[in-house]
Amino acid sequence: MEKNRLEAFSDGVLAIIITIMVLELKAPHATELADLKPLLPVFLSYVLSFLYVGIYWNNHHHMFHSTRHVTGGILWANLHLLFWLSLFPVTTGWMGENHLAPMPTAVYGFVLLMAAIAYYVLQRTIIAQQGRDSLLAAAIGNDWKGKLSPVLYLAAIPLAFVSPWISSGLYVFVALLWLVPDRRIERVLVKRPGN
Amino acid sequence: MEKNRLEAFSDGVLAIIITIMVLELKAPHATELADLKPLLPVFLSYVLSFLYVGIYWNNHHHMFHSTRHVTGGILWANLHLLFWLSLFPVTTGWMGENHLAPMPTAVYGFVLLMAAIAYYVLQRTIIAQQGRDSLLAAAIGNDWKGKLSPVLYLAAIPLAFVSPWISSGLYVFVALLWLVPDRRIERVLVKRPGN
Amino acid sequence: MEKNRLEAFSDGVLAIIITIMVLELKAPHATELADLKPLLPVFLSYVLSFLYVGIYWNNHHHMFHSTRHVTGGILWANLHLLFWLSLFPVTTGWMGENHLAPMPTAVYGFVLLMAAIAYYVLQRTIIAQQGRDSLLAAAIGNDWKGKLSPVLYLAAIPLAFVSPWISSGLYVFVALLWLVPDRRIERVLVKRPGN
């Protein structure tokens, strides 16, 4: 029962984050198609952040599906994750409005990095409470995606000052990593030598 | 159980979309009845979009009522639908503020079209997972409304440049199609030759 | 189960309405206590509308507690109620910012009236579906509050042009009618002759 309420609260926060992000897309006062053009980077940033929140919701969903008890530590590790996710709308808006200027693109990556770390901490907290041979520990396996993502974000932050396109390319790449169903991609990238 | 959380998340997003749309209705600074007049198209656009979100919520509700398992594909097809619905507030505001200018009216129709397609894809994904003789496949029947709606939106988009009134008339007509209880209207429009 | 989702969706919409209303309370740029003074009517309007949404949530809660099945008619009667309630933030803001000017005060009353009518229609729809000797029909009794409230709102609308203070006094009075526990007030106002 406790778990249900934590899930419901997290769902509420994620639903609001995903929806208020769209408030950064301000309808232009003019009415031509060309007037939508400056909105394009804002729109694409919104699409990317929507995907990220969707991925977090999806993974959060699976993580708690294989969780029994909720402790105080898990509650706060979850709130810590929600904190960093709550910064997505403002960093998305900053990056989009400034057409991927270096600093906003780096800050966007920093918030992605902190959210990934918070997710990792939450996962560790649950596994520590449930034991190494728990359902969750088995479900995440070697967790190569969870380990690769923060490394790529970390690389993307300084690269934003070389070219924001490389950084945003990395953000899109990580999102796709999580979107494509696991088995197929794992076969290609990880389990090369046989099954 | 998984299904419950998908429903709860979708309900949250739809509840927020339907409520933040009203933020486009900005209270005028003046205090006469005449000062409300320029708000009228914004208000009517809000009413129309409120109806649409209500219809989507209603149908979503029925669709998942006859769904058992939720797969990864269904999760993402659902998020795809929510993405297009999340654009309703901004396109509603743009159309309303510009008193149904051609381009905003066409863009409004485009988002309606994409939402309709996303709904169709979600429905197909569920039926593909459940089998052709599933409860859902039986419930939607020949789905003439689901097939007619996108055609009408598609017609409304270019017609907005002839007269936005035709387009918005079509949007209202489609909304009414879904509002009026099925049996009565089906009898009139589809099942003309006998029962 | 269907009922649960209607309740959850309504709770979501009411929770968002009650919370976005507070966005009308904009923090002043200055930092003296005197700078809060012009916010006072906005604050009091917020308190009043918060009470009203609380009352609606409370009553909605009880109404559906004694409801079994949810039909298409009930779904739409419920959305109709949520529509009028969704206009509370904008009319509250308009009335508050203009320090209870006549027209905004009348429009506020008009939205209260429409919400009361929508609530009445929803109640009738549920009773029609459940039968006159249903739990709900018994629970609401003679429903004198539900009948008196719209009459008082109707009186308050023209009275706003005489004095907005009378109208807002009536709005406060109706809110208090619903807040004070039923039995005590009923004894005083209705059941005077014995019992």
Add this chain to the structure above:
Amino acid sequence: MEKNRLEAFSDGVLAIIITIMVLELKAPHATELADLKPLLPVFLSYVLSFLYVGIYWNNHHHMFHSTRHVTGGILWANLHLLFWLSLFPVTTGWMGENHLAPMPTAVYGFVLLMAAIAYYVLQRTIIAQQGRDSLLAAAIGNDWKGKLSPVLYLAAIPLAFVSPWISSGLYVFVALLWLVPDRRIERVLVKRPGN
């Protein structure tokens, strides 16, 4: 069942409060790191308020976990708590934007105080309904945190005019009191003589 809906509504309101607070963090129009500097007090105020809402959600969660029946009095005591919590975004924004000026810092403390009182009233209402030997009465024990917090807020309000840093230090201290797990801190501060 009634309890579930009160919890769901409260979760919804708390989820929205925690998320709209972030709307006060407006992305700057410039794109240098230095442009984020004026945002720092707004950001830190957001972090503090996020912690407070998290603590309230956490405690609310535990309080209702040991509650059976929900009465009209409990419903309204709960709405009264939500009312004061709903003022967090505006007072957080006012304090942050004005870089901890005395008056906004005092008003922030006043809202914290009122929320603490409302929480206490809600707790008393539940215990009054459940009896002194209820689960909740046992769970809260001597409730030294619940009694100390309002005293510290009360001290912080006038102290804001001496130095807002003392007040905000007190706000942070109270938040940490609640964050640190009970047993450890209780051992140090309360149960000094043995156990």
